[in-house]
Amino acid sequence: MKKRRAYSAAAVLSVGALALSACSSGNGGGGGSSNPSGGSTTAASTAKVQTITVGTAADSVGPAPAVAGAKKGGTAIDLEPAGINHLDPAEAYVNQEQVIGQLFSRQLTNYKIDPTTGKTTLVGDLATDTGTSSDGGKTWTFHLKDGLKWQDGTAITSDQVKYGIERLFSSFETAGPQYLQQWLTGQSDFRKVYGGPQGGKSLPDSVLATPDDKTIVFHFKTPHADAPYAMALSGSGPILKAKDTGPKYDTAPFSDGPYVVSSYKPGKALELTRNKYWDAKTDPIRGAFPDKWDIQLGVEQPGLTQRLEQQSGSDKDAVSLVQSADPTQMSVLAASQYKSRLESNYQPFVDVFNINVSRIKNVKVRQAIIYAFPMQQVQTALGGPQQGELGTNLIGPTVSGFKPSDPYGKLTKPLGDPEKAKELLKEAGVKNLHLSFAYSNSGQRWANVATTLKNSFAKAGITLDAKAIDPTAYYTLIGKTNNPYDLYRTGWGSDWPNASTVIPPTQDGRLVADDDPNYSHLNDPKVNSEIDRISKITDLTQQAAEWQTLAETIMKTDAPEIPYLYDKYYNVYGDGLGGISYNSAYGTINPNTIYVK
Amino acid sequence: MLRFLTRRVLGAAVILVLISLVTYLLFFALPSDPALLSCGKNCTPSNIAQIHKNLGLDKPIIVQWWDYLIGIFGGRHLPLGNCPAPCFGLSFNNQTPVWALLKDRYPTTLSLAIGGSFIFLVVGVGLGLVSAWKQGSVFDRAASSVSLLGQSVQIYFIGPLAIYLLSYKLGWLNRGQDPSWGAHPGSSLTGLVLPCLVMSVIFWSNYSRQTRSLMVEQLSEEHVRTARAKGMGSRYVFLRYALRGAMGPIITIFGIDLGSVFGGAIITEATFGLHGLGNLAVSAVTQQDLPLEMGVMLIGATSIVIFNIIVDACYALIDPRIRLA
Numbered sequence: 001m002k003k004r005r006a007y008s009a010a011a012v013l014s015v016g017a018l019a020l021s022a023c024s025s026g027n028g029g030g031g032g033s034s035n036p037s038g039g040s041t042t043a044a045s046t047a048k049v050q051t052i053t054v055g056t057a058a059d060s061v062g063p064a065p066a067v068a069g070a071k072k073g074g075t076a077i078d079l080e081p082a083g084i085n086h087l088d089p090a091e092a093y094v095n096q097e098q099v100i101g102q103l104f105s106r107q108l109t110n111y112k113i114d115p116t117t118g119k120t121t122l123v124g125d126l127a128t129d130t131g132t133s134s135d136g137g138k139t140w141t142f143h144l145k146d147g148l149k150w151q152d153g154t155a156i157t158s159d160q161v162k163y164g165i166e167r168l169f170s171s172f173e174t175a176g177p178q179y180l181q182q183w184l185t186g187q188s189d190f191r192k193v194y195g196g197p198q199g200g201k202s203l204p205d206s207v208l209a210t211p212d213d214k215t216i217v218f219h220f221k222t223p224h225a226d227a228p229y230a231m232a233l234s235g236s237g238p239i240l241k242a243k244d245t246g247p248k249y250d251t252a253p254f255s256d257g258p259y260v261v262s263s264y265k266p267g268k269a270l271e272l273t274r275n276k277y278w279d280a281k282t283d284p285i286r287g288a289f290p291d292k293w294d295i296q297l298g299v300e301q302p303g304l305t306q307r308l309e310q311q312s313g314s315d316k317d318a319v320s321l322v323q324s325a326d327p328t329q330m331s332v333l334a335a336s337q338y339k340s341r342l343e344s345n346y347q348p349f350v351d352v353f354n355i356n357v358s359r360i361k362n363v364k365v366r367q368a369i370i371y372a373f374p375m376q377q378v379q380t381a382l383g384g385p386q387q388g389e390l391g392t393n394l395i396g397p398t399v400s401g402f403k404p405s406d407p408y409g410k411l412t413k414p415l416g417d418p419e420k421a422k423e424l425l426k427e428a429g430v431k432n433l434h435l436s437f438a439y440s441n442s443g444q445r446w447a448n449v450a451t452t453l454k455n456s457f458a459k460a461g462i463t464l465d466a467k468a469i470d471p472t473a474y475y476t477l478i479g480k481t482n483n484p485y486d487l488y489r490t491g492w493g494s495d496w497p498n499a500s501t502v503i504p505p506t507q508d509g510r511l512v513a514d515d516d517p518n519y520s521h522l523n524d525p526k527v528n529s530e531i532d533r534i535s536k537i538t539d540l541t542q543q544a545a546e547w548q549t550l551a552e553t554i555m556k557t558d559a560p561e562i563p564y565l566y567d568k569y570y571n572v573y574g575d576g577l578g579g580i581s582y583n584s585a586y587g588t589i590n591p592n593t594i595y596v597k
Numbered sequence: 598m599l600r601f602l603t604r605r606v607l608g609a610a611v612i613l614v615l616i617s618l619v620t621y622l623l624f625f626a627l628p629s630d631p632a633l634l635s636c637g638k639n640c641t642p643s644n645i646a647q648i649h650k651n652l653g654l655d656k657p658i659i660v661q662w663w664d665y666l667i668g669i670f671g672g673r674h675l676p677l678g679n680c681p682a683p684c685f686g687l688s689f690n691n692q693t694p695v696w697a698l699l700k701d702r703y704p705t706t707l708s709l710a711i712g713g714s715f716i717f718l719v720v721g722v723g724l725g726l727v728s729a730w731k732q733g734s735v736f737d738r739a740a741s742s743v744s745l746l747g748q749s750v751q752i753y754f755i756g757p758l759a760i761y762l763l764s765y766k767l768g769w770l771n772r773g774q775d776p777s778w779g780a781h782p783g784s785s786l787t788g789l790v791l792p793c794l795v796m797s798v799i800f801w802s803n804y805s806r807q808t809r810s811l812m813v814e815q816l817s818e819e820h821v822r823t824a825r826a827k828g829m830g831s832r833y834v835f836l837r838y839a840l841r842g843a844m845g846p847i848i849t850i851f852g853i854d855l856g857s858v859f860g861g862a863i864i865t866e867a868t869f870g871l872h873g874l875g876n877l878a879v880s881a882v883t884q885q886d887l888p889l890e891m892g893v894m895l896i897g898a899t900s901i902v903i904f905n906i907i908v909d910a911c912y913a914l915i916d917p918r919i920r921l922a
Contacts, residue, residue, distance in 0.1 A: 085690045189643040247677040247692045268872045300867045310765040473629035
């Protein structure tokens with residue numbers, strides 16, 4: 001799914017106020033608890049939300065926090081169903097690429113995770129802290145630590161960081177995030193301003209300066225309070241010019257992390273072995289306990305889940321960093337025998353059904369559709385609560401400022417409220433409403449969802465015409481602004497724990513274009529102006545609260561989407577591994593605390 | 598024979614060129630845009646345009662196809678890198694030369710094909726021969742039942758069952774792994790036993806029934822009766838006269854099946870987590886990776902064509918009338 005492939009660099013933050021109790025059976029939690037949706041839940045399905053805070057310079061000092069019982073050595077195995085499309089940090093955007101990339105590439109900042117409490121802190125990775133801003137948030141300065149080295153022993157300097165940032169502009173770097181390029185140039189079509197360093201051209205000091213070997217200064221066109229988070233994206237790090245092989249770097253990157261790429265067969269296997277020049281004292285994030293990582297790619301489901309369940313032979317040292325269990329196996333894993341090695345936690349993705357505002361122009365009709373929507377039945381059809389928790393907010397529970405909100409009472413009536421839907425349709429003067437529903441024909445689950453929706457909408461007097469679309473063409477077709485569908489499913493995750501990476505891209509009507517993530521085509525001038533106002537707020541806590549308020553307002557007044565599921569990671573790992581912790585910033589298992597027993 | 602082979606090889610080349618053209622046209626007939634998969638999350642029109650240029654999708658389809666064909670023999674300079682001959686393009690997803698991916702995956706497919714086909718040929722034909730020899734016996738009836746069962750089940754059903762029982766529970770066999778004959782010959786062999794056995798089941802059932810049926814038919818032929826009447830031994834007549842007559846159709850089926858398995862066994866590979874051409878084909882299609890699709894398709898088509906030629910040649914050797922046709 002595109003959500004999995006392209007929406008990834010999600011980050012999870014709850015600055016202070018997220019009083020979400022939950023448990024992870026893998027980490028000693030237990031029993032029922034309240035959940036972000038406000039509804040009841042079970043121990044097996046409940047996930048845990050960690051508060052992410054911005055750390056200090058002291059938090060940024062290595063080595064990484066100690067892991068109880070950890071020892072160095074052994075080979076840890078990671079099983080993944082998909083191949084890794086990009087090893088080049090500049091191209092990494094999918095969470096699989098980002099979390100595995102952490103093992104061989106470092107950024108200016110990154111997420112430090114306490115293996116015992118799960119507490120997550122944004123700290124300086126290569127940088128001594130999370131940066132210092134001036135000029136009203138337009139200028140950001142970072143200083144590099146001492147003792148940083150590449151895999152050949154070459155010292156890491158600020159001009160290499162500058163080269164790494166310049167390289168993001170190159171014509172072959174198309175898959176990665178574009179925040180820094182757009183912030184530095186002030187243009188979405190940033191290559192018109194600067195085309196990358198290949199021709200020997202460099203960004204001027206007025207844009208990106210390196211006054212000395214240890215300092216790099218970013219001059220953005222507009223204030224960006226969340227720049228420290230953008231510096232945790234994979235591409236926000238150095239590249240050694242002498243080792244830059246252009247597009248070929250994507251399969252053979254040069255390491256500044258604890259491991260080097262010793263062998264890579266695309267779609268099949270990636271082997272990482274120790275980088276002797278990596279100094280743990282400089283790294284507050286990575287424990288790097290195993291001597292080797294054996295990353296096995298293209299391991300199909302349900303075989304992947306069965307291997308983890310059975311943990312036969314070397315599979316006892318295996319984990320899937322990214323992949324949840326096969327939906328057919330999730331209920332099996334809820335059994336008590338797996339409790340000691342089960343991880344269940346929120347991912348930063350929110351699944352929604354988009355209502356095509358270009359076609360369904362009457363807001364009362366859109367609200368009627370929301371009322372009629374049977375979210376619990378859809379959840380069941382997709383695999384049950386282990387896979388995702390019922391959610392009614394455009395912003396997921398893992399994002400800063402999140403508050404449970406349910407303007408349509410969906411959690412009270414999760415099977416839908418056909419009577420209320422009929423009432424609204426009557427008020428709107430609409431009779432015999434026909435909806436065209438497009439779904440990706442990627443498996444029986446979605447056919448089941450289509451049937452469920454058809455039956456539920458019929459109770460509200462709505463006729464659903466379900467159209468199956470080939471999975472490879474799904475996003476192309478629903479991404480057209482003139483698409484012929486009224487209802488379709490998409491998903492979105494934040495790139496870092498601020499809804500600035502959720503609300504503007506998905507709700508700003510000025511961005512509506514083919515393939516743009518505003519799939520509902522909402523273009524409300526009030527929403528657009530609110531987006532502009534909130535974006536300028538420099539206090540991140542205040543900004544987060546304002547995004548939440550705007551998200552609620554959009555749902556109440558515009559009703560362009562039906563949020564229905566907060567995704568979760570849910571899988572077991574082998575008994576031979578210890579120190580399992582969860583990276584809620586990426587929605588994956590954290591490899592940096594794992595050791596082989 | 599040389600003329601025969603030359604004629605068939607030239608015909609095969611034309612078929613392969615046509616297949617490549619049809620695949621190209623079909624790919625672009627789909628409404629999907631492969632550039633979207635390389636465009637990141639907040640995709641912009643300018644980024645899409647850049648990707649089209651990088652992947653060569655900004656050229657007319659027929660020009661792309663012609664460049665592709667020429668590149669196979671002469672190599673190409675592509676926007677994202679050099680691609681030496683034989684150039685099957687660079688993968689849209691990771692810019693790796695498709696030829697390198699095919700070379701990396703083919704040993705698994707080859708090993709699976711050789712191992713699996715050896716088992717299904719020996720077991721299938723063997724069962725069929727014994728059944729024909731002992732028509733109406735308990736063995737014959739049991740073999741027929743087992744063959745029927747084999748034809749009825751699917752790999753995605755018996756595969757996981759076999760892994761669970763023979764590997765996870767009893768620990769008798771490796772659950773399946775890619776071979777690495779140079780580095781680990783022992784584990785390469787043990788890692789292929791279960792996949793080959795399971796893959797062979799659906800094939801040998803067919804061979805068993807076909808062989809039995811053909812042999813029974815041959816045994817009632819006049820030349821067999823004549824041989825018996827001359828006083829030749831039953832076993833000699835069975836193997837020398839009846840079996841030879843039954844060989845033609847079996848070779849035909851075997852040739853077609855070999856072509857298929859050498860082109861990649863998608864379900865077997867998926868079930869056992871193997872990384873052969875079948876696995877590559879699935880990822881090529883799901884990721885809309887045209888160069889990879891073309892590469893896998895051409896290897897698969899070439900395998901089928903080659904084995905068809907071999908079958909025809911064998912026919913010609915067995916039956917001189919074919920050579921004259």
